[in-house]
Amino acid sequence: MANLLALFAPPNVINELLQRLSLSPETINYVVWPFIQIGAVVTAIALWALYATYMERKISAFMQARLGPMRVGPWGLLQPIADAIKLLTKEDLRPDKADPYIFFFAPFISVAAAFIVFAVMPFGPDWGVITDINIGLLFVLSVSSVGVLALILAGWSSNSKYALLGGLRSSAQMISYEVSMGLALIGALMFARTLSLSGIVQAQGLDSIWYIFYQPLGLVIFLVSGIAENNRAPFDLPEAESELVAGFHTEYSGMRWSLFFMAEYAAMIVVSAMATTLYLGGWYFPFLWRIDHAGYHSLFVLLSLVVFIAKMVVLLYIYFWLRWTFPRYRYDQLMDLGWKWMLPAALLNIALTAFAVFTVQALDGWHGLKTIESLTRGVNLTWQGKVIMVAFGIAGLFIAAAMLSAINWRSRDFNLKKQRRQVRLVSPPQGQPAVAPAPSES
Amino acid sequence: MPVVRVPELTWKEKLKRFFLVDLIGGLKLTLKFNLGALTDKDAVAGKGIYTEQYPKVRAEVAPRFHGAPRLNMDPETHETLCIACNLCALACPEDCIDVIPMDIEIMVAGKGRKKKVLDEFIFDTSRCMFCALCQEACPTACLELTQDFELATYSRAGFVWNREMLEQGRETIKYEA
Numbered sequence: 001m002a003n004l005l006a007l008f009a010p011p012n013v014i015n016e017l018l019q020r021l022s023l024s025p026e027t028i029n030y031v032v033w034p035f036i037q038i039g040a041v042v043t044a045i046a047l048w049a050l051y052a053t054y055m056e057r058k059i060s061a062f063m064q065a066r067l068g069p070m071r072v073g074p075w076g077l078l079q080p081i082a083d084a085i086k087l088l089t090k091e092d093l094r095p096d097k098a099d100p101y102i103f104f105f106a107p108f109i110s111v112a113a114a115f116i117v118f119a120v121m122p123f124g125p126d127w128g129v130i131t132d133i134n135i136g137l138l139f140v141l142s143v144s145s146v147g148v149l150a151l152i153l154a155g156w157s158s159n160s161k162y163a164l165l166g167g168l169r170s171s172a173q174m175i176s177y178e179v180s181m182g183l184a185l186i187g188a189l190m191f192a193r194t195l196s197l198s199g200i201v202q203a204q205g206l207d208s209i210w211y212i213f214y215q216p217l218g219l220v221i222f223l224v225s226g227i228a229e230n231n232r233a234p235f236d237l238p239e240a241e242s243e244l245v246a247g248f249h250t251e252y253s254g255m256r257w258s259l260f261f262m263a264e265y266a267a268m269i270v271v272s273a274m275a276t277t278l279y280l281g282g283w284y285f286p287f288l289w290r291i292d293h294a295g296y297h298s299l300f301v302l303l304s305l306v307v308f309i310a311k312m313v314v315l316l317y318i319y320f321w322l323r324w325t326f327p328r329y330r331y332d333q334l335m336d337l338g339w340k341w342m343l344p345a346a347l348l349n350i351a352l353t354a355f356a357v358f359t360v361q362a363l364d365g366w367h368g369l370k371t372i373e374s375l376t377r378g379v380n381l382t383w384q385g386k387v388i389m390v391a392f393g394i395a396g397l398f399i400a401a402a403m404l405s406a407i408n409w410r411s412r413d414f415n416l417k418k419q420r421r422q423v424r425l426v427s428p429p430q431g432q433p434a435v436a437p438a439p440s441e442s
Numbered sequence: 443m444p445v446v447r448v449p450e451l452t453w454k455e456k457l458k459r460f461f462l463v464d465l466i467g468g469l470k471l472t473l474k475f476n477l478g479a480l481t482d483k484d485a486v487a488g489k490g491i492y493t494e495q496y497p498k499v500r501a502e503v504a505p506r507f508h509g510a511p512r513l514n515m516d517p518e519t520h521e522t523l524c525i526a527c528n529l530c531a532l533a534c535p536e537d538c539i540d541v542i543p544m545d546i547e548i549m550v551a552g553k554g555r556k557k558k559v560l561d562e563f564i565f566d567t568s569r570c571m572f573c574a575l576c577q578e579a580c581p582t583a584c585l586e587l588t589q590d591f592e593l594a595t596y597s598r599a600g601f602v603w604n605r606e607m608l609e610q611g612r613e614t615i616k617y618e619a
Binding site: 059061062063064065066067070321322324325326401402405 | 469
């Protein structure tokens with residue numbers, strides 16, 4: 001058994017191998033290791049983006065009582081590879097009057113913006129993360145918003161009305177949802193008290209809780225904004241095929257199109273990984289540390305990676321689930337949801353979280369109640385403190401929903417609601433003609 | 443534009459909207475189908491999945507389905523059952539059958555006699571409407587419309603079946619299940 005577990009020790013083997021090549025420890029730690037990790041992550045993410053298409057096709061098929069891809073390989077498992085080969089060998093077309101250089105570069109910007117983010121993603125402890133920078137969260141947000149630029153450039157340089165409209169829509173949508181996405185994270189940061197992504201995971205580990213329990217509202221806002229920012233259904237306005245053929249990538253074909261496709265799936269993985277890190281405890285799983293304490297460090301890291309990926313897959317499933325359940329929003333509804341619901345909800349979440357943290361701190365020592373264990377590395381609460389905080393979190397959901405409905409009630413009225421009510425055909429009363437007598441206003 | 447009075451929402455409907463009941467109902471439905479497809483024992487034709495893997499798994503047609511024609515043979519002697527009586531050609535409302543007989547000499551009780559037998563049988567499936575009146579008319583149960591439904595060919599001439607095709611059946615590509 002011990003021999004078997006020793007097999008799960010790739011880093012030591014590689015380290016010994018590198019030392020035998022008479023490389024200095026600095027070279028090994030700062031040059032060779034990062035290259036190995038980058039190679040592994042890029043390969044894994046690219047493969048994962050391929051197989052996410054398979055997953056999506058299968059899940060959508062099952063939801064519609066179909067089978068999905070079945071021909072290439074057993075259960076169609078080789079279908080993504082066949083698709084990739086097809087796309088690689090397809091002709092790379094460019095519209096006659098497109099801007100050649102921008103048209104050429106836009107997909108690369110898109111893919112780069114989606115892939116660079118994985119440099120700071122904490123897939124696991126120790127060697128499970130490529131680099132841990134202390135502004136990790138800011139880095140992720142700033143780099144992933146560069147992706148908008150690629151969509152605008154692609155839409156504009158194609159010299160096509162559909163592509164331009166798609167690009168316009170996607171840029172407006174991504175910018176408006178990025179605001180609420182960034183604001184939704186602040187609630188979780190109040191507990192973690194660090195911007196380093198590994199630090200956030202460790203703070204959750206020290207507190208022995210996932211922040212989803214403290215921040216259910218934050219997670220909901222983050223997920224909705226994330227789906228909208230990735231231009232996925234039900235927010236896939238930029239590529240609404242019934243209106244805009246395919247949106248910003250209408251004119252792209254072959255490999256360039258597949259780069260956009262890959263960037264979309266990679267961006268989905270980014271949002272899932274961020275949500276996992278911030279709200280679902282990252283690679284932290286109950287009682288997993290016992291393996292580490294028993295001396296099987298590499299096995300612990302591997303299992304942590306598995307835990308992280310499992311949580312990500314659950315979130316990705318939610319992506320697909322929502323996509324194949326809900327119809328697409330109208331454009332004004334999308335902007336309405338972004339600015340009138342998500343943004344106030346995110347702001348409210350900050351206020352509520354601040355109030356909750358303040359209350360818990362104020363209650364500490366009141367009638368012998370002990371709520372706070374320590375505040376050195378994130379907010380570390382005792383079980384009483386956790387109960388109070390979870391209660392605040394769940395109450396926050398309802399407070400936010402109630403307040404937002406109250407606020408938006410009037411704004412909906414303003415939005416021609418009354419006129420709509422008069423002309424809408426919603427269940428006319430039985431036995432009466434649908435056309436009512438004209439209102440006697442005189 | 444018709445003016446219709448829409449009733450105000452009741453409290454129950456307002457609460458339903460507030461708790462997103464309809465959205466959750468939709469999610470439940472898709473999840474039910476997904477889990478049904480995954481837990482389906484017979485994943486191809488069970489209740490979870492309704493589509494057929496057609497070339498691999500053939501559709502079961504109804505028992506009274508009229509498909510490709512066939513000339514049956516005596517299972518023991520492997521001689522055709524057709525007696526060239528021409529009843530099928532007479533019964534056919536589309537005139538798509540041509541029975542071409544020939545006379546052969548046979549010896550009956552030491553005497554030479556002529557007998558009419560089948561020489562060639564032409565069946566134009568492009569004009570056939572699969573009414574099976576020919577099958578009804580056949581006195582020896584020789585001509586039969588089978589359950590085979592794959593009749594497409596690459597040319598018009600391919601629709602005209604001769605005696606060999608009618609007796610042996612046409613070759614179609616069979617995929618492995």
